[in-house]
Amino acid sequence: MENQNLKKETYIAEDGLLYCAKCHTPCEKVLPHPLEKGKLWRVHLMCRCEREAYEREKAEREKQEFEERVQRNRMICFHEKEMYGWTFANDDGSVPVMEKARAYVEHWEDVRKKKIGLILWGEVGTGKTFIAAAVANALLDQGFRVLMKDFTEISNISAFDADEYVRSLSSYDLLILDDLGAERTSEFAMQNVFNVVNRRWESGKPLIVTTNKTVDELKGVEDLTLKRINDRILAMCTPIYVGGSSKRRVKADENFKNLGVIFGKGGFKHE
Structure with missing residues (x-):
């Protein structure tokens, strides 16, 4: 056959x-x-x-x-699956600065060579974390390795795992640290944050930071360890102001309206 x-x-x-x-x-x-x-x-x-x-x-x-x-x-x-959907495609267009984030991704090769990071700063709830996640998702889609952690987590690193953990962060093409200023302020916690930021500085790879603090507040700290942390972040990252109304408040109002429909008029009151 x-x-x-x-x-x-x-x-x-x-x-x-x-x-x-x-x-x-x-x-x-x-x-x-x-x-x-x-x-x-x-x-x-x-x-x-x-x-x-x-x-x-x-x-x-x-x-x-x-x-x-x-x-x-x-x-x-990401630590939450919901963040898989925080993409440029799912942006509602309410934050004009999103275009700068798109440009950051589009010029990634130049950004990476020149070791340029970002500080996304602004009031609570304006979409800083969403923007950072959108950048992460876009680069992940291209095959790059990205890690997104919050400052609270890295400030709580165990003393037994600290050295290995800090070294591991250097392997990622982009590191995103969310919510600068929310971390613990103990000496041990601050040293953990400094070690992570300093190692990123030494690696020469881009860093994105989000914070509710103003640039002046970051520059004006008096604590020596905080000053060393912020100085390195400001040296690595270009500040971008993220303004607008709180997306969380808008979402809360939307949820309230939806519950009003579900429960019927008069059955639900806004606290």
Whole structure:
């Protein structure tokens, strides 16, 4: 059966080689025998259609492996699945500064070479964390490794894990630290934060920080450790003001209206 199929799919051309009957390109070639001098050796050769099929399968396999790697990196990057959907595509357009975040991603190669980070600062609830997550998701989609942590978490690193944890953060293409100013202020906690920020400084890789504090407040601290932390962040990161009304308050009002519909008029009061 196999020989019959072989005869149907191939033929021997005038040069004596086997050819594919579909694409009419060689299925074998002749080489000098590796062990017997003066003797020729016929070896299999992928014809054009066989090679094209192989390349398609290879591309599909690489695409699947890439998508799986992106998904693994996304799971590592975020602590909440909801943040997987915090993307530029899902932006409601209420924060004009989002265009600067898009530009940051579009010029990522230049940004990375020049080691440029961002400080997204502004009032509570204006969308700073969403913007940072949108940048993260966009870079994750391109195959880069991104990690997003908050300052509270890194200030609480165990003394037993601190050195290894700090070293591991240097491996990411982009590190995002959320909510500067919310961390614990004990000496140990501040030293943890300094170690993370300083290691990022030494790595020469970009850093994005979000904070409710103003740039003047960051510059005006008197505590020595805080000053060292903030000085490094300001040296690495370009400040971008994120203004506007609180998205959390808007969401709360929307939820209140929805509950009013669910419970009926007069059955729900806004506290």
